[in-house]
Amino acid sequence: MTESTRRTGGHEYEHPQGNPAQPYAAPLAADVHPEWPPPPAHAPAAGSGRRRERPGGPVTLLAAVALVAAAIGGGTAYAIQQLTGHDTTATDTATPVVAAGKRGDVANIAAALTPSVVEVNATLATGSSTGSGVIVSGDGEIVTNNHVVSGASSVKVRTSDGTSRTARVVGTDSSKDLALLRMEGASGLKAAPLGTSSGVQVGDTVVAIGSPEGLTSTVTSGIVSALARDVTVSTDEGRGSQGQGGDEQWPFQFGGREFNGDTGSSTTTYKAIQTDASLNPGNSGGALIDATGRVIGINSAMYSSGSQASSSSDAGSIGLGFAIPVDTVKADLAKLRAGSTS
Secondary structure, X not given: OOOOOOOXXXXXXXXXXXXXXXXXXXXXHXXXXXXXXXXXXXXXXXXXXXXXXXXXXXXXXXXXXXXHHHHHHHHHHHHHHHHHOOOOOOEOOOOOOOOHHHXXXXXXXXXXXXXXXXXXXXXXXXXXXXXXXEEOOOOOEEEEOHHHHOOOOEEEEEOOOOOEEEEEEEEEEOOOOEEEEEEOOOOOOOOOOEOOOOOOOOOXXXXXXXXXXXXXXXXXXXXXXXXXXXXXXXXXXXXXXXXXXXXXXXXXXXXXXXXXXXXXXXXXXXXXXXXXXXXXXXXXXXXXXXXXXXXXEEEEEEEEHHHOOOOHHHOOEEEEEEEEEHHHHHHHHHHHHOOOEO
């Protein structure tokens, strides 16, 4: 993402109605701070018996539109919050998450995003499931994978500072392997900035944050290995989430092969971002982050050789992981918030 350059001062234009020899300074949109409203128009002087003439013409109209646009930029988030009743979901904005000189620096990305990633522990009829989640609003909304909480009788969430809270499942979408949770009694949380996955390129630096094997706030890094990979996962409730670990037996198909077991007869396929960032059981539902510090995907499937190997020494990531593109997540949020359980 490129930085926008702020321009100062104004350029002189010919006055639309006055003496052409006299310069007319038209305000630029870049001169208005995006978080400040435009200054109020000055009222006519008291006692004036003559209405003040307004300059017309295209230059003045464009300046007025620019001022309104700048004002909207600073007020939209507040308006959305008032209409929806939720703290605003952090999205891709002009404010840099990681300073320009620190982009791609894993330590800086980790420091900025770790507070926005949580550990998710679900209690199932057959055992338990451990995964990760990404905070998407300050009042406790969390995006995770459907397979992490599918069939759960109760869910607990632990934040990076060690705080543990009960959470409820708000909505699920098994066709995209997504679920939305809400922490009880939460407020003032740091929502993760959601970027866009449309501009992601093969070779881009990425950082993954999650809770593999219950190790909260684990950070790994790598690159985008491929895009638009067809990944097929099971939609059967509880499949692959048996026993401690949750992801260890989460089956998926890729490239005509099955990994981590049989996906069963009920499956769904989505386009995924492939990464070689180390992902292990428990990373599912965590964040895949770009070099600017914005979430570009939700980690969802990874091949763990230990799930089929005869020796525990063979266990661990082999650099074959997949993430649901964040554009898919953002398009599904309204449905999940509405309580859909498809």
